[in-house]
Amino acid sequence: MNLIAPSLLAADFGNLEREMEWFNRSEADWLHLDVMDGVFVPNISFGFPVMESVAKLTQKPLDVHLMIVQPEKFISQVRDLGAAVMNVHQEACVHLHRTVYAIHEAGMKAAVSLCPSTPVESLTDIIQDIDVVMLMTVNPGFGGQKFITHSLDKARRLRQLIESSGSHALIEVDGGVNRQTAPLLHEAGVDVFVTGSAVFGAPDPVAEVAALKALTA
Numbered sequence: 001m002n003l004i005a006p007s008l009l010a011a012d013f014g015n016l017e018r019e020m021e022w023f024n025r026s027e028a029d030w031l032h033l034d035v036m037d038g039v040f041v042p043n044i045s046f047g048f049p050v051m052e053s054v055a056k057l058t059q060k061p062l063d064v065h066l067m068i069v070q071p072e073k074f075i076s077q078v079r080d081l082g083a084a085v086m087n088v089h090q091e092a093c094v095h096l097h098r099t100v101y102a103i104h105e106a107g108m109k110a111a112v113s114l115c116p117s118t119p120v121e122s123l124t125d126i127i128q129d130i131d132v133v134m135l136m137t138v139n140p141g142f143g144g145q146k147f148i149t150h151s152l153d154k155a156r157r158l159r160q161l162i163e164s165s166g167s168h169a170l171i172e173v174d175g176g177v178n179r180q181t182a183p184l185l186h187e188a189g190v191d192v193f194v195t196g197s198a199v200f201g202a203p204d205p206v207a208e209v210a211a212l213k214a215l216t217a
C-alpha cells in the first residue's frame with residue numbers, strides 16, 4: 001500500500017483554508033496532525049481548537065499524532081474530532097495494551113509510534129493488536145529535519161516482525177520523507193508516508209503529492 005499523509009505542521013497557519021483547498025484536490029490519502037505538549041517533545045504545536053477548524057475543511061481521514069505524555073486522557077476528544085487514526089507513542093504509554101484497546105473501543109484505528117532509539121522488538125507482544133506502527137525517521141518535535149538512514153534497516157525488521165506474527169499492521173514513517181527517501185522506504189516495506197516540508201514547501205504541492213504517490217507505487 002502507498003498512502004500519502006501530508007503533515008499540517010508545515011502549513012501556512014495564516015492560510016489554512018487555502019492549504020486545505022489544495023490538500024482536498026490532491027491525491028493525499030490522510031491528513032497528519034501533529035500535537036505537541038512541550039513535555040514529551042521540546043516543542044508545542046497546536047491543539048483541539050485548531051484541529052476542530054481543520055476537520056471541518058476536509059472529508060479525508062485524520063491521523064492524529066500525539067507527541068504528548070498520557071495520550072490516553074484524550075481518547076474521547078480525539079474521537080469527537082472524527083479522527084480515523086489515533087497515533088500514540090510507545091514511550092508515552094505505561095499501559096500500551098490498555099490504551100490500544102480503549103482506542104479501538106472508541107471506534108478508531110490504533111497507531112503506535114516509535115522514536116528513533118526505540119526498537120521494533122518492543123512491540124512484539126502487541127503487534128497483532130495494532131493497526132499501524134509508525135516509525136519516527138527523525139527525532140519528534142520539529143519539521144524539516146534530516147532523515148535518519150538507520151530507519152531503513154528498522155523498517156525492514158518491522159516488516160519481518162509483522163509478517164512472522166501474522167499481524168495486519170501498516171507501516172507508517174514520519175520525518176524527512178521526500179522524493180529521495182520515499183522510494184527507499186517503499187522498498188523497505190513502508191505503507192504510509194507522512195510528509196511535511198517536502199509537500200507544503202513545494203511550488204506545486206498537488207504535483208508533489210502526485211510525484212510521491214508515483215515514486216512509492
Ligand code: DX5
Binds near residue numbers: 065138139142197
Ligand atoms: C515531527 C512531526 C512530523 C513533521 C514531519 O515531529 O511528527 O510529522 O511534520 O515534517 P518533515 O516532513 O518536514 O520532516
Ligand code: ZN
Binds near residue numbers: 007065
Ligand atoms: Zn507527525
